Amino acid sequence: MSTHLLEARDLEIRFGGVVAADGVNLTIDEGKNLAIIGPNGAGKTTFLNICTGWLKPSRGQVFFLGEDVTRLPPRKIVQRGVARAFQIPQLFSEHTAMENLLIAVSAREGRQSPFLQMEAQPERDEMRELLDLVGCADVADARVDALSEGRRKLVDIAVALALKPRLLLMDEPTSGVASSEKFEIMDILVKALARADVTSVFVEHDMGIVKNYADEVAVWNAGEVQMRGTPDEILAHPDVIRDVIGEEAA
Numbered sequence: 001m002s003t004h005l006l007e008a009r010d011l012e013i014r015f016g017g018v019v020a021a022d023g024v025n026l027t028i029d030e031g032k033n034l035a036i037i038g039p040n041g042a043g044k045t046t047f048l049n050i051c052t053g054w055l056k057p058s059r060g061q062v063f064f065l066g067e068d069v070t071r072l073p074p075r076k077i078v079q080r081g082v083a084r085a086f087q088i089p090q091l092f093s094e095h096t097a098m099e100n101l102l103i104a105v106s107a108r109e110g111r112q113s114p115f116l117q118m119e120a121q122p123e124r125d126e127m128r129e130l131l132d133l134v135g136c137a138d139v140a141d142a143r144v145d146a147l148s149e150g151r152r153k154l155v156d157i158a159v160a161l162a163l164k165p166r167l168l169l170m171d172e173p174t175s176g177v178a179s180s181e182k183f184e185i186m187d188i189l190v191k192a193l194a195r196a197d198v199t200s201v202f203v204e205h206d207m208g209i210v211k212n213y214a215d216e217v218a219v220w221n222a223g224e225v226q227m228r229g230t231p232d233e234i235l236a237h238p239d240v241i242r243d244v245i246g247e248e249a250a
């Protein structure tokens with residue numbers, strides 16, 4: 001039997017009376033972009049937080065490449081190859097794009113004082129290639145707070161890729177980006193992930209993005225995976241039209 005890249009088994013987590021994960025089972029295999037959709041509060045972000053070790057489930061396990069990582073601290077899970085990008089990019093806004101990547105690489109290499117001696121870091125060329133991969137080589141020396149939201153998202157993805165992940169978990173990769181720019185950002189992002197050989201899972205509310213960029217879709221509802229299938233199957237399903245697409249349009 002082949003090992004899944006990630007496997008979640010029977011995850012449960014409660015916040016007071018709210019059951020945010022209620023027996024979540026999901027497998028993720030290498031090389032596919034999986035979109036997670038579902039109504040607000042269904043537990044989508046909670047799932048990402050459990051997979052990255054930020055939340056510990058009261059029941060169930062997460063396996064990454066066959067290893068039980070459920071109780072590992074987040075930084076150990078990153079080292080195993082699981083990276084995360086957030087709805088709001090987690091960048092040092094007063095530093096340049098290049099400096100942000102060098103800080104990430106310092107963390108990857110376990111260096112002390114990541115803000116010191118950035119000029120001397122041997123990974124500058126490697127980081128420039130990463131910025132090139134996400135179409136941001138031209139803003140390598142620009143401060144992050146001077147960039148458009150779309151560019152910030154792409155730099156954030158490059159930071160995640162600097163950690164050399166096998167799996168990247170993303171929360172609404174184009175939220176906050178002007179609609180005219182969303183598809184361009186996703187084009188760059190999906191191509192960069194394919195070239196870096198990184199599998200992705202992204203939580204998404206924009207069904208246009210899901211239709212165009214997901215290989216598969218998992219639907220969350222009330223802390224459970226309700227169904228899974230191709231974008232065409234899922235987006236045409238009456239329950240999804242009623243509970244997810246209807247809600248987004250409202």
Ligand SMILES: Nc1ncnc2c1ncn2[C@@H]1O[C@H](COP(=O)(O)OP(=O)(O)OP(=O)(O)O)[C@@H](O)[C@H]1O
Pocket residue numbers: 015018019020038039040041042043044045046047220
């Ligand atoms: N740290 C927390 N403390 C208390 N309640 C929480 C916490 N995290 C999540 N919840 C609750 O758990 C439920 C699931 O939240 P979660 O953010 O995972 O949903 P979601 O599907 O990502 O929603 P959205 O699409 O609105 O982002 C919600 O009712 C939320 O309020």
